[in-house]
Amino acid sequence: MTTTGTVDAVPAQRGPRVRGGREGAAGAGAGLVRDLRGPKARGPHRLRFDAGDIVVVSGLPGGGKSTLIQRAAAADGAVDSQDTRERWERRMPSALPYAxxxxxxxxAHYRGLWRLLRSGASVxxxxxGTQSWVRGLLAVAARRRGRSLHLLLLDTSPEEALSGxxxxxxxxxxxxxxxxxxxxxxxxxxxEAGRPPAGCASAVLLDRASAAAVTGIDFPA
Known part of the structure; x- marks a missing residue:
């Protein structure tokens, strides 16, 4: 079964209604928080957002954020700091510490991000997860283009993240x-209390299994 970001079989946590957003898009109406963790929301899943929206993928280092983005997001609309780091590492002497x-x-990462944001494309x-000021700026950028900011939050254990x-x-x-x-x-x-972080119109909670079952992050026109 393929589902949209609303995941109709999974009840949303309580939260205030959001103005704007198309019915069926993740975060539309009262469905501010969707919990796809555990067997109650088996995939595969396709998460759908409005065209022009911004989606932030957060979680512990090693928790699978880059893997999810590389597999499910369109390459021309994804900004991954890990990709930027690896490009610089290839250019630098191997003995030079990353610090x-x-x-x-x-x-370089933020320059590429803001350049893509100025284009008005879905991102x-x-x-x-530690840089709340980044999410704040992204929320401002989304509002200025008349769109919304959404959060995909990977809930992995410290052991899983360290293994990653x-x-x-x-x-x-x-x-x-x-x-x-x-x-x-x-x-x-x-x-989990039904409140997306400040500036976010919606949040989707994923564990390892459900993140692996996400086959696409879509922004249909």
């Missing part, structure tokens, strides 16, 4: 991982 040129990677953005880091051969410090855990935990608590 040395990390500021340049971030500048899927990788977000580590080992699999990709790249880890974050214990301090940074603790910050990510705190930030993602706050997002989860808000969503």
């Amino acid at each position: 040395v040129y990390r500021p340049l990677v971030r500048v 899927v953005v990788h977000d580590c 880091q080992r699999a990709r051969g790249r880890s974050v410090s214990a301090y940074a991982f603790a910050r990510h855990r705190g930030a993602v935990g706050r997002l989860l608590r808000e969503a």
